[in-house]
Amino acid sequence: MTAGDPICRVLTVDLSHRRFRIDDQPELFSAGLGGTGVGIRLLEDLCPPGADPLGPENPIILAVGPLVGLYPLASKTVAMFKSPHTGNLGESHAGGRSAISIRMAGYGAIVIRGVSSQPVYLVIEDGRVRFRDASALWGLSSASTVGRVIRERESGSGYRSIMRIGPAGEKKISYAGVIVDTYRHFGRLGLGAVFGSKNLKGIVIIGNRTLPTVNPKKYRKVYDEIFHAATRSPLMKKYHELGTPMNVLPLNELGALPTRNLQQSRFAGAEEISGERLAETILGRRLACAHCPVACIHLAALRIPHPKEPYFYKTAMVGYDYEPIYALGSLLGISSPTGLLQLLEEVESQGLDAMSTGVILAWATEAFENGFISTAETDGVALAFGDYDGYIAAVRRIVTQPNEFYRAVGNGAEHAATIYGGLDFALTFGKNEMPGYHTGPGAALTFLAGARHSHLDSAGYSFDQKAAASGEVLSPDAIAERLLEEESWRQVLSSLVVCFFSRRIYTPEVVAEALSPLGIEMDAGALEKFGRAVLAKKHAFKAREGFDVEQVRIPHRILETPTPLGQIEESFIRKALMKFR
16 A cells, blocks of 8 residues: 555544544555554554543544455444453444445544543534534434434535434443444444543445546456455345344344343243244335345334324334344344334434343343342333333433443443442443343353454354264363464454454455555465454454453353353353453
């Protein structure tokens, strides 16, 4: 990458002084490619050791990669920050139009620093930044309303992306997310709280640039190969038809679907909230991220009756994926599709991460059942598995925070459990709430040792399922080595901001071919070495901020409830964790 290439430009916005600058940094992008590789380098340099995640010194970094706008499925933006939820690495990925808008606005990365003296949102377009007064938007009860107001205020053109926070971000709830283009999110690890701490209500990014290639003929050939591989893939067809909710029934059949706070791993109501049933009954639309031929985003048409007038309904389009179905469905014992979607709409409206919210509500329900808390703590809400009306009421209280209990819950399940009890059944890994896979030791290790404590870090659930099907028995060392290898390669994909759904298409050889027409020559070996280096930097940042994989808490509940591979043994997990030091 050379000076003058727009992908090498970094836009830095100083909220405290309402100014900005644009720097050409080809060395940064040559070393980091983009996305995660660039983001971790900027975070390492710009976030001081021990920084307060909600203080002015914590930067927000948004980074894209060289394939964005040029190849199919290169559609993600990587956000890097210090997480207020875990106290170390914050990394979240969002699709929609965000990545292509940043790229076509002329940047490879955007850095936001400082704190505004009053609520603002930013408009980034034509090489400049405008600081808009957001005082009238601050405190609005719905994130969707904020998006509509901003769309009406800012006409825009070309590729436009709108990011904004809801009430949860304003209240600095540690697992508040950022809504991107209505149906996508920077969901995990609390980026919304960091926005709120900076009085930043939202960002509008508008791009109109064209994107040249060094070798157009070769580029077209590689593009066609990737496009045809994506559109002819049976798996991609399944993602289009059902989306990620296609996982509900297979995981339930395996005995790997966390249910009622993981007291069970099969859910009697799984059929009702399966991808198949939702597609047959309430699927309203399918959407795609920019420059993606798959269209895996599924929206349900939810009819909500008027509380007083008969025959009057509000119709809301609610995006649904596997993870919200698990967290707000099976984990809470909810089998009603309408109840699940009403709860999900409330979570979305408030601007909360659906996974963390569901896990926290599940812990609170079991704590309520066991007498650790009562209606005195829950402000009159009698929490019960399957009662979605009670959960909706509780979600609203998480954000309004009427008492100390809800203030504690606003900092996550592990924090609340250390105060009120029930830590053994608080489903957190490195303080981040559990994803929806109880498949075996591979999944548990991914959640515990992965850089983001995410199922997407190394897909250990996939290793478990293959082992269950084949009967293969893996040693702690062997499974740890496979997970590290997989997570290292995913750093390449997330530096290029390629959707992980396309990881079987973007093999090392295909990635090398895709980069070549753009003037970037890296063979498969160089790419794999690069991925290992990026992962090492992420682990180093976490260690710098106090994370110790040898001391990470293993939730006792995952050792109690059987998986498709049998009981998980703590000694097995502890031995495998030693490989991640």
